[in-house]
Amino acid sequence: MLPVAQRLGFKLPGYRPSEWDKKMLLWSKRFKTKEQIPEFVSFEMIDAARNRVRVKACYVMMGMTILACLATVISGKQAAGRNENLTSQNMEKKARWREEAQREKEEAAVIAGKAQ
Structure with a gap:
């Protein structure tokens, strides 16, 4: 029920x-x-x-x-x-990037010079 x-x-x-x-x-x-x-x-x-x-x-x-x-x-x-501050940090970072890019260019030039 x-x-x-x-x-x-x-x-x-x-x-x-x-x-x-x-x-x-x-x-x-x-x-x-x-x-x-x-x-x-x-x-x-x-x-x-x-x-x-x-x-x-x-x-x-x-x-x-x-x-x-x-x-x-x-x-x-x-x-x-x-x-x-952010400005100084950004400037330091960009300076490091420029230095790294310059070193890479120089290394590439050295490798290209040895290959010839």
């Missing part, structure tokens, strides 16, 4: 939480342990837990962004104190 809910054509309100949903319920501090989570919970409870976890994740990302900005500013000030 079918359960009453199926015979009447409606489902009991509730949601069977997945493992991920259970973790969210724990992270949002709805329940203290996994054993306390009932078999069925309301959609509103799951939605509220997801929103709370989403907000916490946003706060963590904002904090990490601020820390990354501070680290960039500090490293930039340290580089400026050592007189390092």
Whole structure:
């Protein structure tokens, strides 16, 4: 025989939480342990837990962004104190490339001279 809910054509309100949903319920501090989570919970409870976890994740990302900005500013000030800047680095790199190209030309000329 079918359960009453199926015979009447409606489902009991509730949601069977997945493992991920259970973790969210724990992270949002709805329940203290996994054993306390009932078999069925309301959609509103799951939605509220997801929103709370989403907000916490946003706060963590904002904090990490601020820390990354501070680290960039500090490293930039340290580089400026050592007189390092992009212009001088680019000029040194291009000078090295020119020297390497000149050496390659000279080596090619020496090899061509020996071949004759």
